[in-house]
Amino acid sequence: MIVVELRKLFRRPRTWVTIAVLNLLPIIVAVLLVLTDLAPRPGQGPAFLSAVLTNGALFPLAALAIVLPLFLPIAVAVIAGDSVAGEAQAGTLRYLIARPVGRTRLLVAKLLAVLVFVLVTVVVVAVVGYLVGVTLFEAEPAAGTSVSGTTLTVQELLVRTGYAVGYVTVSMCGVAAFALCFSTFTDSPLAAALGALAVLVASSLLFTLDAASPIAPYLPTRYWLAFVDFFRDPILWRDIVRGLALQGVYVVVLLGVAWANFTTKDVTS
Amino acid sequence: MTERDAVITTRGLVKRYGRTRAVDGIDLDVRSGDVYGFLGANGSGKTTTVRMLLGLVLPTQGEVEVLGRRMPRGGREVLPRVGALIEGPAFAGHLSGRENLSLLDASGPGGTRRTRRRRIGDVLEQVGLGGVDRRPVRAYSLGMRQRLGLAGALLRRPELLVLDEPTNGLDPQGIAEIRDLLLELHRVGTTVFLSSHLLAEIEQMATRVGVLDRGRLVLQEELAVLTAPTGATVVTTPDPAAARAVLDGRVLTEDGHRLLVTAADPAEVNARLVAAGVPVTGLAVHRPTLEEVVLAAASTSADRVERPGQGAPR
Amino acid sequence: MLLALPLVLRLWPAGDDGRSAADLRTAVLAGADQGWSGIAESSGGLALPETDQLGTIADLFSDRTRMRVWWRGPEDHRIDVVTATGETDLRRTAAGRWTWDYQSDRAGWTPAAGITGFALPAATDLLPSTLTRRLLSEADDGELSRIGSARVAGRAALGLRLVPADPGASVARVDVWVDAETGWLPLQVQVFDQSTGTVPALDTRLLEVDPTAPDPAVIAFRPPPSADIRSDDPLGLLRDVADRLPDVAFPDTLAGLPRRDVTGAPPSIGLYGRGVTLLAVIPLPGRAAAELRRAADADPAAVHDQLGSRLTAGPIGILLTGAPRNAYLLTGTVTPETLAQAALALPGLGSQR
Numbered sequence: 001m002i003v004v005e006l007r008k009l010f011r012r013p014r015t016w017v018t019i020a021v022l023n024l025l026p027i028i029v030a031v032l033l034v035l036t037d038l039a040p041r042p043g044q045g046p047a048f049l050s051a052v053l054t055n056g057a058l059f060p061l062a063a064l065a066i067v068l069p070l071f072l073p074i075a076v077a078v079i080a081g082d083s084v085a086g087e088a089q090a091g092t093l094r095y096l097i098a099r100p101v102g103r104t105r106l107l108v109a110k111l112l113a114v115l116v117f118v119l120v121t122v123v124v125v126a127v128v129g130y131l132v133g134v135t136l137f138e139a140e141p142a143a144g145t146s147v148s149g150t151t152l153t154v155q156e157l158l159v160r161t162g163y164a165v166g167y168v169t170v171s172m173c174g175v176a177a178f179a180l181c182f183s184t185f186t187d188s189p190l191a192a193a194l195g196a197l198a199v200l201v202a203s204s205l206l207f208t209l210d211a212a213s214p215i216a217p218y219l220p221t222r223y224w225l226a227f228v229d230f231f232r233d234p235i236l237w238r239d240i241v242r243g244l245a246l247q248g249v250y251v252v253v254l255l256g257v258a259w260a261n262f263t264t265k266d267v268t269s
Numbered sequence: 270m271t272e273r274d275a276v277i278t279t280r281g282l283v284k285r286y287g288r289t290r291a292v293d294g295i296d297l298d299v300r301s302g303d304v305y306g307f308l309g310a311n312g313s314g315k316t317t318t319v320r321m322l323l324g325l326v327l328p329t330q331g332e333v334e335v336l337g338r339r340m341p342r343g344g345r346e347v348l349p350r351v352g353a354l355i356e357g358p359a360f361a362g363h364l365s366g367r368e369n370l371s372l373l374d375a376s377g378p379g380g381t382r383r384t385r386r387r388r389i390g391d392v393l394e395q396v397g398l399g400g401v402d403r404r405p406v407r408a409y410s411l412g413m414r415q416r417l418g419l420a421g422a423l424l425r426r427p428e429l430l431v432l433d434e435p436t437n438g439l440d441p442q443g444i445a446e447i448r449d450l451l452l453e454l455h456r457v458g459t460t461v462f463l464s465s466h467l468l469a470e471i472e473q474m475a476t477r478v479g480v481l482d483r484g485r486l487v488l489q490e491e492l493a494v495l496t497a498p499t500g501a502t503v504v505t506t507p508d509p510a511a512a513r514a515v516l517d518g519r520v521l522t523e524d525g526h527r528l529l530v531t532a533a534d535p536a537e538v539n540a541r542l543v544a545a546g547v548p549v550t551g552l553a554v555h556r557p558t559l560e561e562v563v564l565a566a567a568s569t570s571a572d573r574v575e576r577p578g579q580g581a582p583r
Numbered sequence: 584m585l586l587a588l589p590l591v592l593r594l595w596p597a598g599d600d601g602r603s604a605a606d607l608r609t610a611v612l613a614g615a616d617q618g619w620s621g622i623a624e625s626s627g628g629l630a631l632p633e634t635d636q637l638g639t640i641a642d643l644f645s646d647r648t649r650m651r652v653w654w655r656g657p658e659d660h661r662i663d664v665v666t667a668t669g670e671t672d673l674r675r676t677a678a679g680r681w682t683w684d685y686q687s688d689r690a691g692w693t694p695a696a697g698i699t700g701f702a703l704p705a706a707t708d709l710l711p712s713t714l715t716r717r718l719l720s721e722a723d724d725g726e727l728s729r730i731g732s733a734r735v736a737g738r739a740a741l742g743l744r745l746v747p748a749d750p751g752a753s754v755a756r757v758d759v760w761v762d763a764e765t766g767w768l769p770l771q772v773q774v775f776d777q778s779t780g781t782v783p784a785l786d787t788r789l790l791e792v793d794p795t796a797p798d799p800a801v802i803a804f805r806p807p808p809s810a811d812i813r814s815d816d817p818l819g820l821l822r823d824v825a826d827r828l829p830d831v832a833f834p835d836t837l838a839g840l841p842r843r844d845v846t847g848a849p850p851s852i853g854l855y856g857r858g859v860t861l862l863a864v865i866p867l868p869g870r871a872a873a874e875l876r877r878a879a880d881a882d883p884a885a886v887h888d889q890l891g892s893r894l895t896a897g898p899i900g901i902l903l904t905g906a907p908r909n910a911y912l913l914t915g916t917v918t919p920e921t922l923a924q925a926a927l928a929l930p931g932l933g934s935q936r
Contacts, residue, residue: 004376012363047668050686054809065668091359095421098323098355099377100348145807147670148663149683149690225667232663232670234801236651238622238791267325 001105005113009079010120018075019121023128025071026063034136047228051145052137058144059133060126060161061231064168067125068224072118073200074193076172079117080179081193083110084262088187088269103263107180111255114176119169126165146233160235164227167240171227173247174220175200177254184262187269217242220250273300275334276429276460277322282331284317291317293484294331299462299477304455306475306492307464308563314484315464316356319433322462323353336429349379352427354435358418362407366398366417369406370424379425392420397446411438419447423454430454433464448474472559482567496556502532504542505551515545529555600741600763604727607743607761608719614767615716616656618796621736623650625709625787627897650706653797658695661802664706673706674804681804682815690806691815699847711787715759715769718745721858730758735770736789739763745859751838751921752860753777753898765794774859776898777918784897828852831866831930838862838917838925855915855925862915862925872903872910879903890923902926 009015029049033039039050046065051058084107087093096106133139144157152160179196186192203219206212216222223243229236277299284292292314299305309315320326321333324341333340338347360369370389374380380388393399396416406414415438422430430451436444451474455461465471471478478495480488488495505526506512512528513520516538521529532538535552542549626647651663663672669686679694707713719727722745730742740760747754755775762768771788775781806812828851835842840855840862848854853864867875879885879892886893891904902913902922911929913922 001376004372007372008361011368012361045668051688054688090361091357092361094320094323094325094355095353095359095373096376097325098348098351098353099373100324100344101377102345145685145688145809147685148672149685149804149807149810151805151807228668229665232651232665236622236665264327266327267320 001101001109002112005109006116009113009117015079015117018078019124022067022071022075022121023063023125026059026066026125026129027132029062029066030059030132030136047225048231052133054138055144056133056135056137056139057130057157059137060129061164063125063129063132064122064164064227065225068168068171068227069204072121072125072168072172073175074197075121076114076118076175077179077193077196077200078189080110080114080176081183081191081196082189083114083180084183085186085189085192086183088267089189091269093269094267097267104259107184107255107258107262111176111180111251114180115169115173118172118176119165122165122168126161147228147231148233150233152231152233160230163230163235167227167230167243168224170244170247171224174250174254177251177258178220181254181258181261184258184265218246220246222246273302274337275299276301276303276336277305277462278332278334279318279322280332282318282321282333283329284314284321284326285329290484292321292328295481295484295486296489297479297486298489299460301460302455302458303477304451304461304463304475306471306478307462307481308468308471308478309464309466309481310567311466313481315466315481316433318481319353319355319431319462319464322431323348323351323355325355345378349377349425350427351429351431352422352425353431353433354418354422355431355433357434357437358414358421360406360414360417363405365403366393366401366406366409366413366420367403369417370421373421374424388424388426389420392423395423395450396420397443412440412443415439416443416447419450427459429460429462431462431464434466435463436465436467436470444470468560468563478559480563480566488562488566492559495562496559498533498554498556500531500533501555502530502535502538503551503553503555504528504530504538504549506542506547506549508547511545511547512542515542515547526550602729602741602766604729604743605724607729607741607766608722608724608727610767611712611715611743611759611761611769612720614712614765617765617767617794618655619712619765619768619792619794620653620797620801621651621792622790623652623710623787624648624790625650625785627785648706648709650710652710653801654710654712655796655799655802659799659802660707661804662706662710671706672804674802675707676802676804680815681806683804683806683810688807688810690810690812692812693815697816699845701845701848709787711759711769711772711789714772714787715761718757718772718774718859719743719759723748723858726858732763733760735760735762736792738770738792740770747859749840749857749860751840751917753900753916753918753921754859755898757859758783760788762792762794768792768794774898829866829868833864834928834930837864837928838921840917840921840925856917860916862913862917862921864925864929865912865914867910867912869910872905872912875903875912890926893919893922895919905929 033049033052037053039053046062048058048062048065052062084093087096097103144152146152175196178199179192182192182195183189200221203221207216207219207221223239223246226239226243229240275298277297279295279297282292282295283290295318307315317326321328322335322340324344327341336347336350340347364372367389371385374385375382393401396419398413398416398420406417409417415435419435422432436447439447451461463471463474475492477491478488479486501521504512506528507526509523509526509528513523516530519531521531530538535554539549539552624647649665651665653661658675658677661672661674663670671685672683674681674683677695679692680698682691708717726745726748728744730744732742733740741763743759743761745757745759753776755777757775758773759769760771762770770792773783774785776784828849830851831853833842833853837853837855840860841857843854843856845854851866855862855864876892879894882894884894891902894901898916900915900917900919900922904911904913904926911926913926
């Protein structure tokens with residue numbers, strides 16, 4: 001079933017257009033950075049961007065930091081929001097259920113397909129970022145500097161980049177789960193995607209608000225930037241672990257809601 | 270009726286949406302070897318019933334049994350043996366017909382991967398799409414999509430076909446082709462549950478008929494029984510007055526040159542009229558048409574909206 | 584349920600073994616050489632005036648600051664101030680001190696000889712342990728009391744309260760929570776000023792603790808090859824000012840506060856007070872005074888009267904007085920009345936009127 005979902009997803013031109021558009025922004029940023037040589041001021045701009053000027057091999061991380069706050073979640077919300085509602089809108093959902101595909105299996109397969117999409121997207125962004133980084137900037141691929149000022153070997157850097165890619169992927173689980181959950185409530189993919197984005201915008205807004213600090217640790221976007229913590233030395237696991245657990249909780253709760261709704265729902269589309 | 274295996278049985282099936290009862294306590298009885306014509310006006314609850322048979326819509330009350338298993342619980346064992354066309358075909362527009370069938374086959378149980386390519390070729394041939402190329406379904410005509418939908422239903426050689434308006438969007442030749450195909454499948458043992466609002470389609474194909482009216486099953490019988498001779502004879506004569514005199518009170522109705530006469534044997538009526546010198550231009554055993562039967566059983570059209578108090582009595 | 588879990592853990596009763604306040608303080612003060620590591624977070628409600636030079640210090644006291652700490656002793660520790668997109672680190676070894684700012688790719692070095700007791704506030708000063716030692720070191724036993732126990736960073740903590748006896752103190756009280764298991768590691772410090780009541784003006788606490796000495800390898804630092812390496816001056820912007828400050832004959836007491844001697848402090852700066860009640864008097868050259876006055880005029884929170892411009896940020900009071908000649912900047916943890924009283928006693932101001 002998961003193979004079928006992946007075939008459906010990746011045979012779709014729209015999927016690849018999304019990934020291509022997602023890569024556009026880091027490339028634009030890189031070109032502008034090269035043309036102007038203006039590094040963001042400390043504390044401003046995406047993480048790792050100032051470091052790229054001295055070592056282009058770090059651009060994959062900057063590219064991730066660039067797409068992480070908005071572009072990536074939008075893409076995930078659109079793809080995940082489409083997963084069930086899109087089938088309903090096209091009318092293919094009734095044929096899947098009558099095929100029969102178990103409703104629970106369908107939900108899980110959809111979520112897994114979205115996560116594979118996220119992973120592929122993140123890896124593509126990282127690889128394109130690396131190629132852009134070493135072409136446009138001076139690169140010292142031999143080693144890298146950690147955020148804490150220590151020197152990381154190429155192997156360490158690779159492993160940590162791998163961790164970061166994995167973490168960013170997991171960070172998108174919450175968005176995916178929200179969109180998937182909404183997707184079972186509506187026959188409109190757009191409504192589901194917008195619903196998930198509304199949650200994200202609300203979460204990002206609340207995160208900046210002092211009055212919301214009691215609920216801040218539970219906001220789905222709270223620990224997104226913790227992927228930076230992989231590049232501290234030693235790795236700062238606190239927020240990473242919390243981020244993973246939080247996404248896990250969101251996935252379990254929202255998938256539970258989606259499951260409860262979807263398995264008892266009349267498919268009338 | 271001989272005791273054949275029950276294929277679809279429902280008992281007191283009810284589906285309520287809010288306060289309206291879309292399906293109101295129906296007891297379907299479809300048996301192996303039937304071509305069951307499920308007839309009803311638009312909005313009479315046909316589609317909801319079909320969806321309940323396939324486990325898409327969950328009944329509010331009552332039971333559904335398909336191929337001996339309770340639905341929707343038994344769907345995993347039963348549905349691979351059922352082919353369905355529900356309210357028109359639906360496909361991923363960016364993929365070709367073959368790919369769509371392949372994905373549909375791969376997504377559920379009962380579709381062996383080894384034979385998939387051959388089975389897809391066979392069913393495409395069967396529905397008249399054997400020469401279809403790699404263009405995406407988006408570019409198909411309505412009739413081609415309908416044929417592809419039917420191909421999807423036939424992919425696993427199902428014992429039961431549940432078809433909702435299968436000839437929708439087809440031209441007259443297409444309709445005839447599909448009818449022949451379904452009759453051929455029926456001949457080799459497939460039970461066909463055919464839901465339609467077209468009387469003619471049901472009359473031409475069904476062996477058994479169920480009539481749904483405003484959520485209630487008002488009629489369920491063998492077509493042969495419904496259209497059995499009524500014990501009357503239809504006489505056509507240019508001189509109805511003379512005929513009426515000869516037949517003396519046995520004339521039930523008179524409609525121009527056409528008389529309905531109480532007589533099981535047309536030959537006897539003919540002999541008397543000819544003996545009396547009344548010219549007879551036509552003579553036939555009287556059978557009711559399906560239309561007459563349905564109109565007698567069903568109330569007014571479901572999409573009429575009457576003012577309160579003027580509605581037809583139920 | 585999930586939402587309630589952290590709350591339950593925080594409210595879980597912690598045992599209290601009845602240690603006295605004086606014993607607790609002695610143990611904490613003696614604990615400076617004990618090794619530990621952890622994560623600390625301070626949050627300040629101190630809205631200090633934002634000027635270009637004071638930027639990082641103002642952030643330190645007004646924002647939420649998260650720090651990773653590896654502590655082996657006062658001259659052997661590492662503190663990373665962690666931000667979302669980078670960090671600024673401090674590595675102290677016997678040889679001296681490295682600072683590292685990731686985002687500007689800059690490392691700074693101060694040899695041990697250049698490090699004195701007098702410096703601008705830094706992240707180190709916000710650690711519960713260092714802050715506690717600073718606040719308690721000069722406290723009288725009579726100012727201390729025990730306030731039960733609580734749970735901090737998942738550990739049982741013993742409460743210790745300091746209420747300064749000085750009438751001029753702007754700090755109402757300081758609550759310190761000391762780890763019950765080790766007995767010497769402060770887990771949380773809350774500083775309350777006279778006005779705020781229940782909300783601390785400064786709250787710093789550990790989020791995670793490992794009460795064992797960290798590996799020295801974590802503390803050692805060699806700046807990365809790409810880094811811009813420069814020599815740090817612990818006095819920072821104060822050095823420029825201090826060199827140009829007019830020499831002033833400071834009185835021995837000011838507003839009832841005794842003059843104190845701090846090694847490394849420029850002689851042109853007058854330091855007064857004891858414990859948590861401290862006052863610094865900086866005579867200003869004309870240009871610097873005019874600059875500061877402009878900044879003070881632009882600050883909507885500043886109060887202007889015939890004495891000068893006054894600002895309060897939590898327990899910290901700032902008074903800019905006397906212009907254009909004989910200008911002074913007075914700042915410290917004293918009440919506004921004490922600030923005014925001190926200003927009037929300064930040479931060239933009150934005495935002339």
